Amino acid sequence: MNYKNEFFVSLKISDFDCSHETITKILQLKPTKVHNKGDLVTPKSIRKFKENIWVLKLQQNNISEVEILLNKLINILKNKKNKFFNLPKSSYIEISIVGYLENGMPSLHFDYKHIAFIHSIKAEIDIDLYNMQDS
Numbered sequence: 045m046n047y048k049n050e051f052f053v054s055l056k057i058s059d060f061d062c063s064h065e066t067i068t069k070i071l072q073l074k075p076t077k078v079h080n081k082g083d084l085v086t087p088k089s090i091r092k093f094k095e096n097i098w099v100l101k102l103q104q105n106n107i108s109e110v111e112i113l114l115n116k117l118i119n120i121l122k123n124k125k126n127k128f129f130n131l132p133k134s135s136y137i138e139i140s141i142v143g144y145l146e147n148g149m150p151s152l153h154f155d156y157k158h159i160a161f162i163h164s165i166k167a168e169i170d171i172d173l174y175n176m177q178d179s
Contacts, residue, residue, distance in 0.1 A: 049176075051150070052142045053113040054101040055121060055167075059136040067098045070130045073120070076101040109151045110141055111158075118161050128165040137167040146176045 054076075057067055064078040079097040084090075100120070102113050117139070128137065139162055143150055152171070162169060 049146050050103060050105050050144045051110055051113055052101055052103050052140070053110065053117050054099050054138075054140040054142075055117060056138045056140050057098040057131065057135050058095045058138075059134050060096055060098075060132045061134060062096075062132055064096065064098050067131065067135075071124050071127050073100055073124065075099055109153070110143065111151065111153055111155075114139075114141070114154075114158060118158065121165070122161065125161070125164055137165055139167050139169050141169070141171045143173045144176050145173060149173070 060067060064075065064080075068075060075098050077097075077099040079093045081093055081096050083093045085093060100117075102117055104113050131137070141152075150173070154169075
């Protein structure tokens with residue numbers, strides 16, 4: 045991985061016992077990545093995924109405000125809000141924010157609209173920031 049000043053904002057759904065196609069059909073969204081329980085984490089790994097995972101990921105380079113990407117994701121999802129109630133009850137829903145930073149820290153601001161929407165789809169928020177400066 046050679047990430048520098050890149051951000052990823054994702055909708056991640058996991059812990060469901062149906063097919064990825066079922067999640068895709070319910071949300072009427074095409075995932076950017078899926079994993080099946082038991083798949084190898086990487087081709088050379090012995091570690092395996094412990095659950096089914098469905099991901100819709102957005103990426104952008106050289107932004108200083110994560111809010112830009114979060115707004116894009118929420119704009120994609122907001123008309124699908126009621127569809128989240130049709131997901132299997134066991135589903136775990138997460139909004140994931142990942143930043144690989146070479147210089148400084150990003151602005152992390154969540155206004156009430158972000159928080160209200162994330163709450164309305166019963167999602168949790170996971171934020172991971174990595175300092176990529178050469179030592």
